[in-house]
Amino acid sequence: MLNICLIGAGRIGVVHAHAIVTQQQATLHSVVDFLPKVAQQLAHQYKAKNLTLDEAFNDDTIDAYVIASSTSTHSDLIEGCAQVNKPVFCEKPIDLDINRAKACAKIVKASGIICMIGFNRRFDPHIASLKNKIDDNLIGSIQSLLINSRDPEPPSLDYIASSGGLFYDMMIHDFDMACWLLNEKPSSVYVAASAVDKGIASCGDVDIASVILTTQSGAIATIINGRQAAFGYDQRIEVFGENGMLQVQNVLEDNVILSNAQGISRAKAKFFFMQRYAKAFHNELIHFITSIQLGVKPSISIEDGLLAMQIAEASMVSLQSGKVVNL
Amino acid sequence: MLNICLIGAGRIGVVHAHAIVTQQQATLHSVVDFLPKVAQQLAHQYKAKNLTLDEAFNDDTIDAYVIASSTSTHSDLIEGCAQVNKPVFCEKPIDLDINRAKACAKIVKASGIICMIGFNRRFDPHIASLKNKIDDNLIGSIQSLLINSRDPEPPSLDYIASSGGLFYDMMIHDFDMACWLLNEKPSSVYVAASAVDKGIASCGDVDIASVILTTQSGAIATIINGRQAAFGYDQRIEVFGENGMLQVQNVLEDNVILSNAQGISRAKAKFFFMQRYAKAFHNELIHFITSIQLGVKPSISIEDGLLAMQIAEASMVSLQSGKVVNL
Amino acid sequence: MLNICLIGAGRIGVVHAHAIVTQQQATLHSVVDFLPKVAQQLAHQYKAKNLTLDEAFNDDTIDAYVIASSTSTHSDLIEGCAQVNKPVFCEKPIDLDINRAKACAKIVKASGIICMIGFNRRFDPHIASLKNKIDDNLIGSIQSLLINSRDPEPPSLDYIASSGGLFYDMMIHDFDMACWLLNEKPSSVYVAASAVDKGIASCGDVDIASVILTTQSGAIATIINGRQAAFGYDQRIEVFGENGMLQVQNVLEDNVILSNAQGISRAKAKFFFMQRYAKAFHNELIHFITSIQLGVKPSISIEDGLLAMQIAEASMVSLQSGKVVNL
């Protein structure tokens, strides 16, 4: 039985807690949150302990940590896990400062601990099925990749201000997916972007962006991001190969079709990541737990987290210079 | 070069005329219509002659006739073609009186002429593709057939009154398709029907009907008809076999998708038979012309027209008695 | 906190147990199974008690029962709940003998207990969404209903032999849905059916059936059932009204599209009811629990269970006589 300590009992923390308790081989051992009431409530619901951070890092019965607290705490907490030499799952990104992230990754590497970064989309059943079909060589060698990713509505300006910007906060998922699907690192980045929303513009951020990544093999990846989409959470992937094309379409709220005098209509796309990627959040935790139990490395490492940040960093240089940036 | 005489220059006649002139091996020789102006105009546009019916049946240079006049004239005109011993294409149905149709079929048989009845749907590219896939054994032996056929809006009550009723006027197409797709005649018919529209009820007709045909082999065909559909001309077929299912979906006005705050929407189905079956009308004439030139029998005979009428007749008995009728 | 006792710890029992524990206001109090090991294991996993049936009916701390045992035990167990005057959720059907079911319903009625029958499809998110759109009058008055329901593969002949036959075992779901969606009881039933599978034929059962139900209002319902479908669990509904049509399509295994030299292809339909109706099983238990806590009647009663059985009974008469049966 794997005793897991959850650090951060917010929206995503609750999702992780639920995934843990559904596993026969794991237990939600304890919950840590800087808001005691929040931690207590979640701990009580699942008959877990409510610990302080100090207690959590000094409790020998804990086997692994799941970090779902705010981004600014990630690298410190990961290093804490490295110090007590225990496996850790941490939400993306590692940090908003790439040098801080690099330092953290160095410590993780030195410690030898498992450190899985939560790029949940790799565990979405639809995206995972697409990846399997690529790996099964259904479309031959990949020539191009296209990712459309748009949020249903922009976050608050407070969120934007502390988010690290579109590339660190949002497109980082797509950078990870691009490297993973292409099985190759990009060699150059070009960004075209605008700020449609005045508030976002006033934060110095952009809200629509099209990015082209080129690779050594000649494959070309195009990523289109936006902070707003009238029809829900736009999450589409298209991989084109010599023998065919694979696509993940949007997942709709339901599959009812209404045909009337206005035409043939269906529901919108599922609203946002909590709905669209519910199974992905679940499956990534199961993967983390199972990897520890089997004694194998999870399929995502801290280096993957670092690579996505490096592409985000280069994207910001391209945006500011208006030029292509080599990686 | 095949000289074709068109009898009936109305809406469908114009469509047939156009199909004829696009064929390098055929010519629109002449046009006959009881309204001289209508015949003249069409004849002039395509540099054809304008003949009276008598002239048409006495012109030795005519090789074949295409009948697109009103239903009440069909059997007389077909018999006229039999008398001059020339191939004829005639719109469905042969007649509204089954005994008159039987007599006509007898004369056609005795004469040995080609007489193709215009069950155009067999020539629709989508439906023809489905039929080919059945014949290629893609779904194995057929277990059930389902046809949904609904007009976009009811015809005038004048039309209804002289139409022969839902089964003779509308479902006759589906009876032909059922026999053709199943490659088997039905052994029993059961009808459930209602008159939703009060005007249609006052004509003694029904406007929605569900019919079950059983066959000797055990296959079951269900045909659903209606005189009105808010979303356009509803024309769907579904054939279920031991190894899979084949479906023809509705053909929409265009393939544009609009995704907005209300959902994901597409255009309505093409409005009615002139739009939906434009290619079918074209292709059936090409088939008629090509068959004559190749000296082979067209794939539809007057006996097919008679069979569909016999099922329509049995359907009316079932409707009136509320009982299953054996064929 | 609602203490629930689960009777029957098989495949469906496990699903119900999981639904109960995810609810903050309910507890899985105890598990009963005639196989002690099965009951113990499930009880242990969710920290519940393992009781005998006698203990279960004599435990004052139990607030409600969930029956997921075999059909032959249903009516006895429901009557047991009536005797201790506690709410009960029971899987469909009430019984295979309609007279036994009627007697049971009488006792339930006399006791005044809540007795919800598990017609889970009403709680499927897609079907529930369709029903809401009907109730919101999106398609106006209903003219016809079409249900296609096919299992992916036939059950064992042992299962068939004790199933009560296609109408009691399988189409009963569709009879319930038809009455619920049309908001009306049928006035006549006509059945056309065959036995494609020789094994099933040897059991005296059929494996494909098309049924037409007529109603007083003139609406016509067509139900098509089959015990086998090459492409997975075929579960489609189509409701046609004066202002439009509503459809529930099949739910596919994933939404990946592969386009290659063979065409454009997608995954099969989800395999069977455990996959397709996972959320429906969950939601029906939540509805049962919530209804009890709110002190309101669940939306399905034992009378609904009885009505579906009466239509199944009439269907068997129609099948044997080859005639339309009035209800």
Next chain:
Amino acid sequence: MLNICLIGAGRIGVVHAHAIVTQQQATLHSVVDFLPKVAQQLAHQYKAKNLTLDEAFNDDTIDAYVIASSTSTHSDLIEGCAQVNKPVFCEKPIDLDINRAKACAKIVKASGIICMIGFNRRFDPHIASLKNKIDDNLIGSIQSLLINSRDPEPPSLDYIASSGGLFYDMMIHDFDMACWLLNEKPSSVYVAASAVDKGIASCGDVDIASVILTTQSGAIATIINGRQAAFGYDQRIEVFGENGMLQVQNVLEDNVILSNAQGISRAKAKFFFMQRYAKAFHNELIHFITSIQLGVKPSISIEDGLLAMQIAEASMVSLQSGKVVNL
């Protein structure tokens, strides 16, 4: 009656001839081709004259010219029409040399003749419907545009060698569409491209390319082209606006769906431009004829042809330099 002279009786010439003869207000007056037999055959079929080029430019009874000859003849022939001061429709591109095209456009402008360039896609019913919906403000202000355009199979190397390259030969259609749909000229171009096919590489051309166009308003257009697609002619457009998204999907060979043990499959996309854009070719000629008859300018001018070439020219600079090019 408009007398039209067709110059060029090859594959596209035949399509244009057919469109002309279906129009009641126009006549195919004459056919010119440097291969006399080809011209004679087409002229005979439609009862037109067979003229030499000199005769064609000296025949006072000709009202307008349609140029469907090879690209290298376009600018000379357009200038010939300017000299005789008659309207001309010419296939794209004006020329492979941008300076030659500019000179030709100058002469056209000075003459004041109508000169419509054949960007047929604007007349495709699906694309035209999308454009209408943009103009009807269904999605509000446009934020981004995405065009996927892939041929089913690469042309011969001979064709490639004289084609002017991917940007002049193929993406020029998409450059025109981008300007037309965005209603704005691009301000910068960035190209990422590769040569997957060794033969094409040996011609110094590329066969896959992703291009980003930015505009003054902040809208971003992405164009993805390829010379090969296993699943047919890939022709998709997606326009994203503040209030929604409009898409044109691929048009498939038929709308039959096969569901079997392998999944749910449909036909490939229509093979190539002759199939996919048959109606577009027809409609553009109708537009040209109608415009002349109404005395209005066609919706496409020679300046539109020039603009698309200028973007193609800038794209080649970006490709060679690896840099963003301002327009």
